[in-house]
Amino acid sequence: MTMPFASLSEFRSILSRLPAPDAGALAAAGARNGQLTKPPGALGRLEDLAIWVAGWQGVEKPRCDRPQVVIFAGNHGVVAQGVSAFPAEVTVQMVANFTHGGAAINQLSRAFGAEMAVHALELDRPTVDFTTGPAMREDEVVAALAVGWNAVDPSADLLVTGEMGIGNTTAAAALAAALFGGDAGSWVGRGTGVDDAGLQRKADAVARGLALHGGVLGDPLEVLRCLGGRELAAMAGAIARARVERVPVVLDGFICTASAAVLEKAVPGALDHCVAGHVSAEGGHARLLAALGKTPLLNLGLRLGEGSGAALALGVVKGAVACLSGMATFAEAGVSGG
Numbered sequence: 001m002t003m004p005f006a007s008l009s010e011f012r013s014i015l016s017r018l019p020a021p022d023a024g025a026l027a028a029a030g031a032r033n034g035q036l037t038k039p040p041g042a043l044g045r046l047e048d049l050a051i052w053v054a055g056w057q058g059v060e061k062p063r064c065d066r067p068q069v070v071i072f073a074g075n076h077g078v079v080a081q082g083v084s085a086f087p088a089e090v091t092v093q094m095v096a097n098f099t100h101g102g103a104a105i106n107q108l109s110r111a112f113g114a115e116m117a118v119h120a121l122e123l124d125r126p127t128v129d130f131t132t133g134p135a136m137r138e139d140e141v142v143a144a145l146a147v148g149w150n151a152v153d154p155s156a157d158l159l160v161t162g163e164m165g166i167g168n169t170t171a172a173a174a175l176a177a178a179l180f181g182g183d184a185g186s187w188v189g190r191g192t193g194v195d196d197a198g199l200q201r202k203a204d205a206v207a208r209g210l211a212l213h214g215g216v217l218g219d220p221l222e223v224l225r226c227l228g229g230r231e232l233a234a235m236a237g238a239i240a241r242a243r244v245e246r247v248p249v250v251l252d253g254f255i256c257t258a259s260a261a262v263l264e265k266a267v268p269g270a271l272d273h274c275v276a277g278h279v280s281a282e283g284g285h286a287r288l289l290a291a292l293g294k295t296p297l298l299n300l301g302l303r304l305g306e307g308s309g310a311a312l313a314l315g316v317v318k319g320a321v322a323c324l325s326g327m328a329t330f331a332e333a334g335v336s337g338g
């Protein structure tokens with residue numbers, strides 16, 4: 001594997017020089033949108049969405065013909081605290097299911113014409129339980145960031161990042177609490193379906209993690225290392241690479257958004273190339289999106305992960321770019337303006 005960065009400090013330096021969208025393409029797409037055969041604004045949010053895609057793709061007429069879905073899987077030491085309704089072996093079993101085409105994300109990727117890839121990150125070596133020590137060493141978090149970075153196809157016209165990892169809603173809640181403050185209990189949710197006692201164990205684990213790693217809370221990449229997980233770091237690496245390649249990203253649920261939030265906290269504006277695909281039913285996701293200033297495209301009560309909500313939102317993005325790129329102007333169609 002090529003290593004695009006050898007340390008967190010090298011990754012940090014990449015984040016300090018991220019590209020902006022193409023101003024010319026933004027202006028051209030905005031002007032084109034104003035001439036299309038519809039009352040101004042009648043396509044609602046689809047109009048801004050398509051212009052936003054145009055800006056990142058650097059073209060007047062954006063496309064969503066070659067979307068890429070990448071799923072990262074990891075295991076979590078914090079599962080020992082009794083924080084999930086399912087056993088840790090489900091992670092590797094679901095990776096096999098992804099590989100054989102049997103998971104929800106396989107069907108949704110196919111339905112929306114996306115290339116799908118799965119990357120399992122050292123599933124037989126879970127992260128350290130963050131209530132007892134840092135989840136990862138620096139070389140481990142850097143390696144996970146690099147898996148994500150290298151997984152991105154720079155020729156894709158859109159990217160969805162998804163995850164699979166028993167216990168990862170607890171890691172995501174710990175990241176959210178560390179990055180945005182507030183009670184541990186206010187960020188945890190039921191994940192795969194824990195009962196009230198499980199919910200309390202999650203809150204306790206997050207509170208203990210925050211207390212143990214209090215010294216790093218001001219440094220988002222250290223927060224990722226100490227409280228996150230390999231699949232969360234890989235998603236952050238993929239989202240950063242997409243920005244460097246100017247590939248727009250559709251964010252998925254709570255875990256994906258918590259990973260992305262690390263980048264935004266490290267460099268404000270680092271998620272300008274990302275749209276929130278959906279708001280998941282996981283307690284804390286709506287609040288996390290609000291803290292990031294992102295309005296979700298869909299609200300369907302999903303709480304699956306795997307990139308499923310983001311893959312569904314690909315349909316909305318496809319519709320938006322199809323209209324901007326394919327509609328006739330008033331002049332072309334000979335339709336009278338208002």
Ligand SMILES: O=C(O)c1ccc[n+]([C@@H]2O[C@H](COP(=O)([O-])O)[C@@H](O)[C@H]2O)c1
Pocket residue numbers: 083084085086163164165166167168169170190191192193194252253254255256280281282285302303304305306
């Ligand atoms: O994406 C979400 O918002 C989401 C909400 C709840 C659960 N999940 C999925 O469920 C798993 C984590 O749940 P848990 O209870 O083991 O922490 C992990 O594989 C996620 O993909 C995902």
Ligand SMILES: Cc1cc2nc[nH]c2cc1C
Pocket residue numbers: 086090094163164165192304305306
């Ligand atoms: C079966 C199952 C499928 C999943 N997909 C994403 N997270 C998951 C968690 C479980 C338990």
